[in-house]
Amino acid sequence: MQADAAPKLEINDLSKRFGGLLAVDRYNLVLRQADLVGLIGPNGAGKTTAFNLATGILRPTAGRIRIAGRDLTGARPHVIAKAGLARTFQNIRLFADLTVAENIMCGGHARHAAGTVSTLLQLPSFWRAEQTLRNEAYRLIESLDLGALAARRAGDLSYGDQRRVEIGRALATQPDVLLLDEPAAGLNPSETSELMAFIRKVNETLGIAILVVEHDMSLIMGLCQRLQVLNRGALIFEGAPQQAQTNEAVIEAYLGTRRRAKANA
Amino acid sequence: MIPDASSTSVEAWSRPRAPQWSFIASLVIVCLGAVVVFTMTQWLDRYAVTLCALLLINAALAVSLTVSNGLSGLFSLGHPAFMTIGAYVAAILTFPATRKGTMLPDLPEWLAAIEAPMLPAVLLGGGVAGLVSLVVGYAVLRLKGHYLAVATLGLIIVVQGLVRNWDGLTRGGSGLSGLPRHVDIWWAYGYLVIVVALAWRIKYSSLGRAIMAVRENELAAECSGINSARLKILAFSVGAVLAGVGGALTAHLISVITPGTFSIVLAFNLVVMVVIGGAGSITGAVLAAAGITLLSESLRPVEEAANLYGLSQVVVAVCLIAVLYMRPSGLFGSGEPSIVKRIFGGRGQA
Known part of the structure; x- marks a missing residue:
């Protein structure tokens, strides 16, 4: 590069x-x-x-x-x-009640999420945005080897896994x-x-x-x-x-x- | 949240869901509900039907509160204030023009002349409540936890005081009675369906995930690019618009609105419904609202017979304490039961 x-x-x-x-x-x-x-x-x-x-x-x-x-x-x-500029925290700050996949998708929210009206009416742009967020999160989860944890509640993970998810969420902001x-x-x-x-x-x-x-x-x-x-x-x-x-x-x-x-x- | 069997692998959750399938399933459920409502109108007496309509409106209000409080982690008690605003705005619009001149002398000419149909009146009621919530929210949502609760409690008092003293526009403490009975159980049912659909769409979207992220950890959400201030105002205002509509509907169902119709007691009851159902759970809010409304109504004859007025309040409070003791995060936590998610297409997650 x-x-x-x-x-x-x-x-x-x-x-x-x-x-x-x-x-x-x-x-x-x-x-x-x-x-x-x-x-x-x-x-x-x-x-x-x-x-x-x-x-x-x-x-x-x-x-x-x-x-x-x-x-x-x-x-x-x-x-x-x-x-x-993305960061992680000394004392891990995950969205504990969301799943690993959702935590990572949150990192893409600012770049891809559909607007409020589009979300409420579920316009085609909403489905496209959700699909983009999902695809991006999917690729990141695969590359971080978090596949087995994707559907788990983030707060239930071990300390080491939480660290990896937090870095993943930071990377999801690209x-x-x-x-x-x-x-x-x-x-x-x-x-x-x-x-x-x-x-x-x-x-x-x-x-x-x-x-x-x-x-x-x-x-x-x-x-x-x-x-x-x-x-x-x-x-x-x-x-x-x-x-x-x-x-x-x-x-x-x-x-x-x-x-x-x-x-x- | 509770992962269901279909979402244990990455492949399962990243697959696009079939919107058509879940759309049809939702439609079937809505039609079944309509059949139940129709049966009620045929078999039950008018009092019981009105009671059921109130139950449906209460359920919708609880769902709207779970959007503004449950998803975002705010603790607002302001719902009755927005309901009062919505109800008065709609009532002034629909009030028979022939009686407006004597009862509401301060109305401007153009307002005194019109006698609006229900739908625009309700929408405008919700809209005004929403505008007020934007202004109030901008100032008040910087406060956290109990401070926000106290501030929104103050909002109820302010709105009540305003309505009570603005005689020429609201008829003061005696309120507006004899409102046209435009609202029946079908309106209530339609309102519930729309509120649940909107709440569901918000919850299972990037917007909803971001709002929940703010609830879970505001600092981390901000550092992930999420504008937390904007999302808190959004959640607060969506709840306020829906509350305004609910207030307008209630007023036209019972055909009367006074400054005290939607009081602090109502704020307490709605919060109890959300807490018992699980903050953030739509299913929980509907079930808890139905349960609590039925419970307090069925206790009414007992109250009268045994001369124990206020018994239902005590029972509701005991229920709250019991739930907090045994299931601190409510019946469903902040998730939805997996069967409900399958039907309405929760896509495994959130």
């Missing part, structure tokens, strides 16, 4: 202040097609806040967000999702950019390696740019082309994953300074 040089997601000097706390301080990110970037940092570094800012759940105090060239700073989440918030949390090692293969496949075959927040270092190191490290809301490192391991600032953020470490010992 030919890489498109124009950035799919461009975040400039994004900041968020909660009262006296600067939770995110001038965060920058450029994602191009098929980028796979990791975002790490100690607890409370502002990773999830950065996600919530990018997806419109929180309004930034300062800074700009551009999706596929469009300035969408301060736009509502559904506008941002429609523009091509995003250019996918933000994964701790996708491996609660997964066992074999599930984690399956997930890694899956993320890589989505990234390579669909050309979707991915930003992944994760605490599982083997996943981050094995997967990402580029790594960002956030500490106290500010970026302290951006570059190749291997360099992060030897970077002074990163080590300090995770382990504290040498002197303090000695004093504690």
Whole structure:
């Protein structure tokens, strides 16, 4: 796939202040097609806040967000999702009482659903829209190997399956950019390696740019082309994953300074 | 929701359903219902037929409430307010022109002269209720849970107060009596069929799935591209239009409308019907409405004989507590029984 040089997601000097706390301080990110970037940092570094800012759940105090060239700073989440930015949540948020198939079809709603009048009168356009949604969901479910679960209630699935369905629902919006918030949390090692293969496949075959927040270092190191490290809301490192391991600032953020470490010992 | 036997594989649910087949099946059911209604009109006395008509209207109102509350997860108590609006709008339109001058002196000339037929009057009643719901919904649907319930409860009081004090247009507290009896059990039956059909079409569509997604997890729905604010207003207003129509029909069935006809007690009863049937379940709403209406009507002679007025309210409340205790999500949860889904083409899902 030919890489498109124009950035799919461009975040400039994004900041968020909660009262006296600067939770995110001038965060920058450029994602191009098929980028796979990791975002790490100690607890409370502002990773999830950065996600919530990018997806419109929180309004930034300062800074700009551009999706596929469009300035969408301060736009509502559904506008941002429609523009091509999808996400998953740290604590899975599925539509528990709907089936797996319905969860995934919801991802296609914004692009295909028939209008209210067409739905109430069941005009031909309504049936076409439903068929498109079904076909699209069907193909996605097949490719995610969720066929056996399609008719199950999403709330009844195991943790690992719920993770896969949630990623499926995000992919059903046909995003250019996918933000994964701790996708491996609660997964066992074999599930984690399956997930890694899956993320890589989505990234390579669909050309979707991915930003992944994760605490599982083997996943981050094995997967990402580029790594960002956030500490106290500010970026302290951006570059190749291997360099992060030897970077002074990163080590300090995770382990504290040498002197303090000695004093504690 | 309850998956039925036909939907255990991807192939089954992704296959297009046969709309013709289910259309014919629905038609047969509607005709059977019509036969039952016809038999009633032949065998039962007028009082009993009117009672059955009220039962059908109640069932339709419960279904409309399950659209605006059950599918979307809103907790609105505003139905009686929209019914009152619909009823008064329709009543002012259909009221005999000869009596309008003396009873409703403040009516503008053109309104005083017309004596509208039932159908346009009912549609206009529903339309005005819908417009009011758009305005109210825009302000009120930002509130969540109990706050929305309190706000819509306030709406009932506001509408009642307005109607009671706008003498020249509504005849105030004494209400409008002697309305033309345009509505019979056939109107009620037609109304129920249309409401159930619309509710079914909404529920089993992408629109319905999106509304339920908002109920299940609003944030995740928004992040999947679903405009939750728009869908909540839509669900609220569809319920309001149908409630307005229901109010207009009820007024012309019992031939009287007063500010207190549709009260907070009615809001409570409708919510109980939806909760007992299972919020979001159309079948549940119909059955619970029929059950509760029959129960409270059959208790009426007992109330009179034993001088225990209010007994039916107590029994309804006990039923509610019992259901909440034993089946917290109602008789049918938010789904439909699989047999009903097969007949009406629920396509296995939702």
